[in-house]
Amino acid sequence: MLRRHLLKLSMAVAVAGSFVAGTAFASDPIKVGAVAPKTGPLAGGAAVTHWPNIQLWVREVNDRGGLNVGGEQRMLELIEYDDQTNPQETIKAVQRLATQDNAEIILAPYSTGLNLAAAPIFHRLGYPQITSTTTTDNAADLSSKFDTLFFTLGTNSGITGDAAKVFSDLREQGVIGNKVAMVNVADAFGIELMASAKPAFEEAGFEIVYETSYPLGTQDLSPIMKAAKAANPDAFVAWSYPPDTLGLTEQAMIEDLQVGAFYTAVATAFPLYIGKFGDAAEGVLGIGGVNTESESFKDYAARHKEVTGQDPDYWASGMMYATLQILEQSIETTGTLDRPTLIKHIKETTFDTVMGPMKFDENNSNPSFWTVGQWQGGKFKGVASTGREGVVPVVKKEGWK
């Protein structure tokens, strides 16, 4: 009697258990691979722009129940690799993600150099590579060789050309004269931008009264700032990396460099910059910028801060998140993870992102990007773009208080 009851009871439990087990293991999670620097020279930049966005996106998608792939809700499972800022490691990690980890999505790496190094293997494996931290003038050439490669952050010529335009506007307004001191870090980034900027500025009628390059990691930038000051410039431009962006700004404060326009490159748009300099950062120009009044960006920044504990930067962070949105929207709209289908969809569609509408042109490149930003009232506002809404007027740099 008892045994029969027990048997019935255990069968009922088993059947009920199988229902529960069935719903818990409804679908396999989607493996998402991410490879970027956590150590090495570019680790600092990746820690601000790249990794927090991935963390935010995965968390938000999973909180919603996962991605809807053709009616099936699948959660995201993130696999991270540190490529140590070494292109060989990036390629190896992408290979491992595809063949050993069976990742169905592989996110584009960080920075121009590492993305270009990984482009061949992304192309060979057929994964869409939607970059957000790559600037290049060769989009046409690259996308014809690798049709899996997409660019959102823009071109070097756009950045330098618009910088020259902003400076010209300041000169028309009588804010600055036509003497510019221009320096660059002796790294591929700095050298390329200097090579592009110098002719652009000279064509705009500026006289380069002081120019030099300095090695990456220079500990003392005061000789450069002293020499630049001695040349009596009206404006100062530096194609710099984060350590020297901060160092040159500090030196400018110490030397009390009186210029109407002061421009530094990478990291000017980082929260770290305003964190260090506070009010003295007012009026400093740099690469990037965002429409700080856009509701979608404000909402994104608030969520970024809440989930990751840090603010996004005002250049590539928003673009990085936009690329993740593009991926998500493509998968949910086409209802599949089939890569050729996704790539075709990415090429043809206008996406709605935190940075506004995004559509790739025939060279797989986003033609509308922010080029110049300026710290105004504690926010890094976009003062020039190649077609984004929300451009605000540029103001004069009023000293270093």
Added chain:
Amino acid sequence: MDILITGIVLGGTYALIAMGLNLQYGVARIMNLANGEMLVAGGFAAFWLYTGAQVSPILAIFLVAPVTFVLNWLIYKIMLRPLVKRAKTRGQLEADSILATFGLAFVLVGLMIWAFGGDYFSYSYLSRPVEIFGSNFGLNRVVAFICAVVICGLLYLWLNHSRAGMAIRAISVSPSSSGLVGIDVPRLSAIAFALGGAVTAMGGALISTFLTLDASTGVLFTMKALIIVIMGGVGDVRGTIIAALILGIGETMVASFIDPGLTLAAAYLLFILILLFRPEGLFGRRLT
């Protein structure tokens, strides 16, 4: 004139970076390739104390020094002492210690990333200008220079005018002979290594006031420290100071008179020249 002052101040920075490595290599005979990471760790500690508790980096040194002294002492005792015991020649110890500390560098980088994240960190402390002889200099650099002078001065006095210091200098000349005259070589080597680490971390705390660091920037400092220690001659504090000053003034002159892009080239050229004409370094002893 201001080039000279800039150069001397930069030399002071370099002396801070290199002094610790000199103690570790000269006395304990450990070529510590994780030196730069210890420097960044000191910088992190100063940043954390300044942004979290508003503790001035100058005071933070007094907290950083004992903690890193103990940390380095433990590293020597646990990881490096077995290498020292089994090394039959000095060359073997150098090779073993290079490999071991190279690995240690990666471990330390990983620990710092885990603890502080991979972000750059930078803060503004005393970044006001101070006028000396009519030119502006960063107050934070000048203060770091003064602290460097004090630290190096104290080290020099201790090494040359105290009994323990004399024992340490004896070990740097010849560890085997020192053992024969009753010096406790293992104990003092551990202390010298720990002291070197503490000095490096103090240097890191001071230079974090005007340089931007992140967990991965240690390797740059290790390279600079290596040049200075070898240029100045291993084992002698004076050599490190003089070499650091020469390098600082030389780099500043090249940056001001020739081209800032050539500072690295000039530094290595100086290095090569000194080694060509005086292979043991400025104050080093020729090995027989």
